Amino acid sequence: xxxxxxxxxxxxxxxxxxxxxxxxxxxxxxxxxxxxxxxxxxxxxxxxxxxxxxxxxxxxxxxxxxxxxxxxxxxxxxxxxxxxxxxxxxxxxxxxxxxxxxxxxxxxxxxxxxxxxxxxxxxxxxxxxxxxxxxxxxxxxxxxxxxxxxxxxxxxxxxxxxxxxxxxxxxxxxxxxxxxxxxxxxxxxxxxxxxxxxxxxxxxxxxxxxxxxxxxxxxxxxxxxxxxxxxxxxxxxxxxxxxxxxxxxxxxxxxxxxxxxxxxxxxxxxxxxxxxxxxxxxxxxxxxxxxxxxxxxxxxxxxxxxxxxxxxxxxxxxxxxxxxxxxxxxxxxxxxxxxxxxxxxxxxxxxxxxxxxxxxxxxxxxxxxxxxxxxxxxxxxxxxxxxxxxxxxxxxxxxxxxxxxxxxxxxxxxxxxxxxxxxxxx
Amino acid sequence: xxxxxxxxxxxxxxxxxxxxxxxxxxxxxxxxxxxxxxxxxxxxxxxxxxxxxxxxxxxxxxxxxxxxxxxxxxxxxxxxxxxxxxxxxxxxxxxxxxxxxxxxxxxxxxxxxxxxxxxxxxxxxxxxxxxxxxxxxxxxxxxxxxxxxxxxxxxxxxxxxxxxxxxxxxxxxxxxxxxxxxxxxxxxxxxxxxxxxxxxxxxxxxxxxxxxxxxxxxxxxxxxxxxxxxxxxxxxxxxxxxxxxxxxxxxxxxxxxxxxxxxxxxxxxxxxxxxxxxxxxxxxxxxxxxxxxxxxxxxxxxxxxxxxxxxxxxxxxxxxxxxxxxxxxxxxxxxxxxxxxxxxxxxxxxxxxxxxxxxxxxxxxxxxxxxxxxxxxxxxxxxxxxxxxxxxxxxxxxxxxxxxxxxxxxxxxxxxxxxxxxxxxxxxxxxxxxxxxxxxxxxxxxxxxxxxxxxxxxxxxxxxxxxxxxxxxxxxxx
Numbered sequence: 001x002x003x004x005x006x007x008x009x010x011x012x013x014x015x016x017x018x019x020x021x022x023x024x025x026x027x028x029x030x031x032x033x034x035x036x037x038x039x040x041x042x043x044x045x046x047x048x049x050x051x052x053x054x055x056x057x058x059x060x061x062x063x064x065x066x067x068x069x070x071x072x073x074x075x076x077x078x079x080x081x082x083x084x085x086x087x088x089x090x091x092x093x094x095x096x097x098x099x100x101x102x103x104x105x106x107x108x109x110x111x112x113x114x115x116x117x118x119x120x121x122x123x124x125x126x127x128x129x130x131x132x133x134x135x136x137x138x139x140x141x142x143x144x145x146x147x148x149x150x151x152x153x154x155x156x157x158x159x160x161x162x163x164x165x166x167x168x169x170x171x172x173x174x175x176x177x178x179x180x181x182x183x184x185x186x187x188x189x190x191x192x193x194x195x196x197x198x199x200x201x202x203x204x205x206x207x208x209x210x211x212x213x214x215x216x217x218x219x220x221x222x223x224x225x226x227x228x229x230x231x232x233x234x235x236x237x238x239x240x241x242x243x244x245x246x247x248x249x250x251x252x253x254x255x256x257x258x259x260x261x262x263x264x265x266x267x268x269x270x271x272x273x274x275x276x277x278x279x280x281x282x283x284x285x286x287x288x289x290x291x292x293x294x295x296x297x298x299x300x301x302x303x304x305x306x307x308x309x310x311x312x313x314x315x316x317x318x319x320x321x322x323x324x325x326x327x328x329x330x331x332x333x334x335x336x337x338x339x340x341x342x343x344x345x346x347x348x349x350x351x352x353x354x355x356x357x358x359x360x361x362x363x364x365x366x367x368x369x370x371x372x373x374x375x376x377x378x379x380x381x382x383x384x385x386x387x388x389x390x391x392x393x394x395x396x397x398x399x400x401x402x403x404x405x406x407x408x409x410x411x412x413x414x415x416x417x418x419x420x421x422x423x424x425x426x
Numbered sequence: 427x428x429x430x431x432x433x434x435x436x437x438x439x440x441x442x443x444x445x446x447x448x449x450x451x452x453x454x455x456x457x458x459x460x461x462x463x464x465x466x467x468x469x470x471x472x473x474x475x476x477x478x479x480x481x482x483x484x485x486x487x488x489x490x491x492x493x494x495x496x497x498x499x500x501x502x503x504x505x506x507x508x509x510x511x512x513x514x515x516x517x518x519x520x521x522x523x524x525x526x527x528x529x530x531x532x533x534x535x536x537x538x539x540x541x542x543x544x545x546x547x548x549x550x551x552x553x554x555x556x557x558x559x560x561x562x563x564x565x566x567x568x569x570x571x572x573x574x575x576x577x578x579x580x581x582x583x584x585x586x587x588x589x590x591x592x593x594x595x596x597x598x599x600x601x602x603x604x605x606x607x608x609x610x611x612x613x614x615x616x617x618x619x620x621x622x623x624x625x626x627x628x629x630x631x632x633x634x635x636x637x638x639x640x641x642x643x644x645x646x647x648x649x650x651x652x653x654x655x656x657x658x659x660x661x662x663x664x665x666x667x668x669x670x671x672x673x674x675x676x677x678x679x680x681x682x683x684x685x686x687x688x689x690x691x692x693x694x695x696x697x698x699x700x701x702x703x704x705x706x707x708x709x710x711x712x713x714x715x716x717x718x719x720x721x722x723x724x725x726x727x728x729x730x731x732x733x734x735x736x737x738x739x740x741x742x743x744x745x746x747x748x749x750x751x752x753x754x755x756x757x758x759x760x761x762x763x764x765x766x767x768x769x770x771x772x773x774x775x776x777x778x779x780x781x782x783x784x785x786x787x788x789x790x791x792x793x794x795x796x797x798x799x800x801x802x803x804x805x806x807x808x809x810x811x812x813x814x815x816x817x818x819x820x821x822x823x824x825x826x827x828x829x830x831x832x833x834x835x836x837x838x839x840x841x842x843x844x845x846x847x848x849x850x851x852x853x854x855x856x857x858x859x860x861x862x863x864x865x866x867x868x869x870x871x872x873x874x875x876x877x878x879x880x881x882x883x884x885x886x887x888x889x890x891x892x893x894x895x896x897x898x899x900x901x902x903x904x
Contacts, residue, residue, distance in 0.1 A: 093642070093769035123767060246902055273902050293797055294586055294894065295555045301899030325767035332805060335865030386808035386865045389816050406766070406776045410817065413782070416750050 024048045025394065026061040027378060030070035033345075035077055035353040036367040045075060047374040050397030055368050068392055070378050076348065077368055078133025078375030078395060079383075080355035082286045083266065083320030084327045086124055086135045087117040087153060087163060092325070097121075103142040109197075109232075110224035111148030113139050114167050117160040122405045123324045128155040129402035130328035131377040131390045134165070134365060136286075136320070138172050138240070145182040145190050146197070147172040149228065150240060152359055154375075156395030169359045170240040170264055171232045176248045176298050187248065191255060196220050198259045201229040238262040238360075240286070245298035246273035253281045264358060266320070267291075268310075270301035275313030284316040284358040289337035307350070308341030317346070318355040335384035347384065373397075471679055472704035477578060479628035481617055483875035488512035490525040491857060494534035499541050499831040500846040503824055509539055511853035514876040519847050532871070538862050540827055541847050542597025542854030542874065543803050544834035546713065546760045547740050547793035551601055551624070552577055554585030555797065556893075561585075565604030566611060570648050570655055571668050573636065574697035575611035577603045581624040584891040587797040592618050592880045592889065594801035595856040595869035598629060600838055602637045602740075605715040606647045608655065608664045610637035612701055613713060615838050617874055620889040633711050633839045635737070636701060638665070640716035640725060641771045662724060669732040672702030679703070711737035711839055713760075717771035719747035726755055738837035740793065742783075743775045749786035758789035758837040762799070763806040780807075780829060781814030781821050789836055792829045803830045808863035823863065852876075 025047040032040040034055060046054040046062060053062075061067060090097035099116035102108075117137065118124075127135070133155055139148035149168035157163035174182070179190035200219040204226045210216040211223075219226060231237040239261045241252045249268060256263035265271065265285045271278060278285060289307040294300045303309075310317050319334055321327045334347045342350075349355075356366025364373050377383070378392040393400050412425045489511050496504040498519055508523040509516065525531050552564035563580035566572040581601060591599070596618050603610035613635030616627040640661065649656030655664050678693050685691075704710035712729070716722050716739045729736050738758035739745065743766060745752060745759040752759055761783070766775025784790040792807050794800035807826045814821040835845025844852040853876035860867040872880035881887035890898075 091767055091770055091773055246899070250902075250904075270899060273899055274904075275901070277902075277904065290798060292590065292801075293555045294897075295557050295797075297556055300556075300894075300897050326764060329764070332809070332865060336802075336805075339866045339868055384865060386805055387812045387815075387863060389812065409774055410746075410776045410778050413746050413776075414817075422747075 023398075024053075024062055024065040025068065025397070025399065026065040027068045027070050027075055027376065027392075028061060030073050030075040030378065032368060033074065033076045033348060034368040035349060036369045045368055045376060047376065047394060047397050050374055052368055052370050052372045052374050052376075054370060068378060070391075073391060074379045074381060074383060075368070076131075076377055076379065076383050077352040077366055078377050078393070079131050079330060079351040080134040080136070080318070080359075080366065081127070081132050081321050081327045081330045081351070082136045082318040082355050082358065083138055083288075083322045084127075084135045085140070085324040086127060086137055086155065086327055087119065087121050087160075088113055088137060089123070089324045090118070090121050100138075101140045101142040102148065105143040106222040106224065108142075108144035108146040108148060108225050109171060109221070109228040111139055112151065112168060112228075113137060113148065114151045114160060114164045117153065117163050119157050119159060119163050123327065124155055125401075125404035126325070126406055127327045128393060128395070128400060129390060129404055129407070130331070131379065131383065131393060132327060132330060133375040133377070133393065133395045135327065136169060136359060138170075141172075141174050141178060141182060143182075145174050145179045145193060146225070147174065149237075152361060154395055156398065156400045166359070166361055168231075168237055169361075170238045171229065172240045172242070172266075175241055175243040175252055176245055177296060178242070191251060193220075194255060195259070197229065198233060198261070201226055201233045205230055205233065232261055233259075235260065235262050238264045240264045240266050242266040244269040244296070246270040246301065248298065249274050250277060253277060253283060256281070256283070269299040269306065271315070272303065272306045272309035273301055275310050275315055278310065279314040284318065284354075285310055286318045286320050286358065288320055288322055288333055289340070289342070290333045304336060304340040307337040307347070311342055311346050316354050316358060317350050318358045319347075319350045331384055332386060335386070338384060344384075470704070470707050470709055471683070472676070472700050472707055473634065473709035475634070477576075477625060477628070479630045480623070480625045481619070481628055481630055482626075483514045484619060484877035484879060486511075486514055486853075486873075486876035486878070488526050488529040489532065489873070489876065489878075490523060490529045491532045491534050491539055491855075492523075494537055494539040494857070495861075496539045496847065497823060497827040497862070498847040499827050500848050501824070509847060509855065511855065511873065511876045514853055516847055516849055516851050516853050516855075518849055532857070534857055536860065537870065538858040538860060538867075539847070540595070540804075540856050540858065540862055541831040541845055542856055542872065543595045543830050544838070544845060545591075545596055545599040545794050545800050545803060546738055546758075546791055546834045546837050547795045548591075548599040548601050548800055549604070549795070550587045550591060550599065550797060550800070551581035551583065551585045552603070553797075554582050555587050565606045567604075567606040567647055570607050570644055570664050571609045571698060572603075572607050572611050573609040573668070573699075573701040575603060576614065576634075577601050577611060577637075578614040578624050578628070581614075581616075581627075583621050583624050583627065584893045586891040586894045587800075588618055588620065589889045589891060590797070591800045592872055593869060593882070595804065595858070595862075595872055596800055597854040597856070597872060597874050598835070598838075598840070598844060599800070600635055600713070602635065602713060605637070605639040605643045608639060608644050608661060609668060609698075609702070610639060612710065613637055615840065619874055619879060620891070629840065631843075633709060634701075634704065635711050635713045635838070636705050638712060638714045638725075640714065640721040641718060642769055643715070658721070662728065665728055666731070668702060669706075669728075669734075672699050672706055673732060675699035676703040676706050705734045706732065708735065711735075711837070713738050713740055713837070715740045717741050717743045719744035721771075722748055723751060726751065726757070737839070738789075738791065741772070741795070743772045743779065745788075746776060746779045746782040747774075749783045749788055752783060753786045753788040756789070758791055758833060759783050760791040760793035760834070760837060762795070763792060763809045777810065777813035778817055778819070780810045781819050784821065784825055784829070785819060789833050790829050791833045791837060793834070804858075804862040804867070805865060806830075808865070811863060826863065
């Protein structure tokens with residue numbers, strides 16, 4: 001039983017099960033941001049059996065391929081939103097449709113929201129239609145400063161199993177003000193609590209038999225949570241710490257060294273203030289570039305230049321909406337990062353190649369290179385520009401529908417002059 | 427994104443999340459004839475305003491902006507055009523304008539000029555940053571009818587969010603109470619200038635608003651306490667009961683005035699009914715938080731029953747379903763570009779909502795209700811432009827600029843003074859680094875009443891609140 005539990009908690013890369021046979025698609029005459037080299041001004045991408053089969057300026061279109069003429073269009077990898085609740089929430093205020101948080105303190109680190117995913121949740125289709133093909137789905141803190149496990153999903157999947165592409169990609173926890181609230185009311189108590197957690201996990205790792213026979217001291221965590229944290233203690237799964245104040249970030253960096261865990265910083269509103277230290281630690285940052293309100297005393301340094309400054313210091317940055325319904329505004333956020341100093345290619349990487357790197361899946365996604373899974377979007381123009389449309393969305397080699405509830409509602413109400421009620425239009 | 431508008435807090439949290447304000451102090455003695463700022467001659471007893479605007483335009487110089495692309499919100503786009511302002515007013519917009527001898531001349535080659543952005547729905551100052559309980563004063567959630575409270579008495583002028591909105595080109599906004607109550611209280615329109623008191627921001631002569639709320643919020647907040655309203659029908663009964671009392675109150679005062687206004691026989695003042703009577707007299711404008719199409723239709727009938735007008739529905743996520751009705755009734759709709767799904771009444775949001783209201787001949791407005799969104803209302807409009815044109819609706823820049831300038835001015839009752847670039851109007855003007863509907867564009871210079879109040883390239887012209895002074899952050903050198 002124990003072995004099974006360990007296997008379940010370890011990082012599992014899931015094979016592409018159950019997808020319909022993918023056709024061969026050739027996107028021609030496109031301006032291609034491969035994210036793995038210079039922009040190809042007028043090139044072709046060939047997609048076969050779910051993977052990129054060829055990309056370049058002089059690539060032949062295979063016989064029988066479906067051709068998408070993208071003259072005047074822009075092609076990029078599908079965008080990755082590095083922090084969402086997609087598939088976990090249908091209506092924010094309707095409790096039964098929310099599955100991103102658990103308030104049972106025996107299930108904290110062990111909480112993996114993947115079993116609650118709904119591929120038919122309407123925000124998934126709305127987001128997919130806007131060129132976002134992958135997302136990190138992350139839990140939010142409930143009873144504990146450890147919120148649970150984040151997973152990588154593909155927004156084209158028809159089942160929860162098809163959606164989940166890597167699970168877990170990280171263990172989510174929170175420090176700073178929220179961490180303080182969840183640890184008795186002081187920041188330092190949250191640090192102490194995380195130390196205790198990892199001491200217990202490491203003790204458990206070498207004393208499992210004693211634990212099973214109840215001949216070891218009590219641990220501060222449930223058995224499920226201890227098991228879930230083993231891969232984090234081993235450095236196989238990163239710890240994602242949401243933290244904002246510059247001093248809290250420095251403490252988080254020190255704690256990660258001390259606990260010998262791999263760290264990803266999330267939020268990091270004041271990250272720019274300690275950008276060199278973050279860069280030196282080799283720790284990536286997941287952030288929303290639009291956060292610029294001094295909305296708490298731990299965010300007084302909030303600025304629209306956060307992403308640009310972190311990037312300039314050499315930090316790997318990935319962008320997140322931290323939203324579900326408006327995950328689609330990730331593009332707007334990236335565009336604003338450019339407006340406030342981030343190089344264009346870097347902002348594009350923060351939603352493609354660098355995001356894949358942060359989540360440890362850059363061998364499979366994030367660029368348009370031969371052998372990569374074919375998540376490709378054809379845009380009418382600059383993908384970060386507000387007035388640009390999405391023309392084709394391809395996920396793992398299949399063009400997916402960009403239809404959704406919102407488009408159906410628009411069509412239904414496009415005219416109000418029918419003799420019969422609009423309810424008959426569907 | 428960090429969304430923290432009151433409705434969101436209410437929607438997302440199991441408990442009603444908006445903090446309650448401290449009770450207001452006792453009102454001053456009866457001063458039924460106190461002057462309303464700037465409109466003393468018009469104010470009835472019900473719209474009397476003892477909290478007089480002390481706003482004065484900041485110092486300005488005659489300024490000529492040349493070689494700009496100008497969206498006036500009053501006509502076609504002007505290329506390679508000029509705008510002259512002087513004495514706080516717009517003097518001329520067009521080509522071949524001569525610079526007066528003493529004018530500052532700004533070469534705006536490659537840049538765009540628009541009217542100052544106007545937001546009909548803001549909680550800046552009443553839900554400030556930092557979000558601490560001591561300052562979260564936007565929602566008097568103590569009774570379903572708090573028409574007696576005024577949002578302006580909760581404004582913290584040192585809210586650093588005002589300066590951020592200014593950097594987004596916002597020159598005027600209405601600050602409203604929250605939406606927990608059927609009648610949330612009076613809203614106030616302010617000029618977005620830094621000031622020690624809110625009175626020094628108060629838009630001279632702008633009418634007060636009355637915040638009303640339909641739908642889920644009032645019934646959840648009060649139903650959750652086991653009291654009325656617990657349902658939509660309870661909401662409507664609550665409005666009607668209040669308007670009946672308001673009409674009686676108004677009539678009582680009218681009879682007293684017509685009977686010679688004998689001070690010895692003056693009726694007892696009632697602050698709650700005074701606000702509602704001000705609406706019945708057409709002096710206070712109704713701003714009605716209402717998401718669903720069917721509920722908007724109910725509110726329109728209700729307004730007709732009691733003889734008042736609704737100036738704007740707010741949020742109006744389903745406005746597109748009744749856009750013909752809104753256009754016919756002349757009611758504006760203040761909407762988000764794309765917020766949806768955070769609660770049931772927001773479930774049917776579509777990206778074309780604003781454009782459909784516009785196309786039907788209605789008064790379409792992009793509003794923020796959010797301290798982040800208010801910084802980018804031009805970008806919010808751009809997203810609607812994209813969706814509408816993808817759907818083949820043929821919406822133009824000239825259309826979209828109206829959603830964030832003259833239409834909100836109309837909903838606030840100030841469109842005769844601001845909201846478009848026309849001679850004689852207040853010189854509330856933004857110079858943008860480029861096309862205002864591009865994500866890469868930033869407001870470079872913002873003028874309010876002709877005064878340069880923000881300049882992205884001059885730190886000395888970037889206001890900073892007392893709160894941020896000494897709280898600035900810089901790189902840590904270790």
